[in-house]
Amino acid sequence: MKELDKVELYKIGTIFTPHKTIANIPIQSIGAKDYIGIIELEPHLTAALEGLEGFSNLILLYHLHRIDGYKLKVKPFMDDKEYGIYATRSPKRPSPIGLSTVELIKIEKNKIWFKGADMLDGTPLIDIKPFFRQVDNRPDAVSGWLDSKDVDLPAKQRSDDRFA
């Protein structure tokens, strides 16, 4: 596998969730509404959360730290056909970074409670972005192969161990 140039980012905290194994996790945060996660931000970054309490939703970017290597083509959890990895949200990506839009519950000092935990327990957090309703919604988006599936599928489907 050809080498890619490295990009150096940083771990700003850890995400604690009820998911201890890579299989049987809700594959999207909309299917994980009953799962509460807790972010523990590095304590010296606490001031960076000021004003975040006014937002209902957060976009979390995190390191898929248990993924080893990558695939160019995968069968995603929601289909039995193969697609290029960039047409999917599968974790075995060349840059193993995950994105989840979650629901903010509360912030206390350097800790953030949220609903919609669809990542492994102990996941390294890379960034938190406030969800800007005015900027991040695309209600009329066309979503390729996913549009032919049952609209409830992303909320129902769970992971297996195919990318472990």
Next chain:
Amino acid sequence: MKELDKVELYKIGTIFTPHKTIANIPIQSIGAKDYIGIIELEPHLTAALEGLEGFSNLILLYHLHRIDGYKLKVKPFMDDKEYGIYATRSPKRPSPIGLSTVELIKIEKNKIWFKGADMLDGTPLIDIKPFFRQVDNRPDAVSGWLDSKDVDLPAKQRSDDRFA
């Protein structure tokens, strides 16, 4: 400034845009609809794009490679009050990663043309995620301090050199 642990990700390609300087860039892709960007993916990753042509929108994650160091509190481009950096989308973040939802125009081999280029020319690309209408929209989100601003502001506002 206390050190953070490193997270190693990879450059999967380069984003070429009309924006050659850090000032006067549209600050969000919805304000950059007239700006076309071109992604040049590493050629050996080309197969990973198969199926992406069916999606109208892509989420691009990229390295804010011209940002040096970070701030815990900033005045964002859209307000004159100070907020924690995580309540903003300002670039001077502990992990300098940018997120833009853009509109796909066409894909040819390892090149992707898109509308909504709000990043600097030569930006290192980290990941491409297909926008899943069923998963990524939050029409009822509450967006903190931004909700008190003119709804057109994110599309109108441009950057200055405050984070250069």
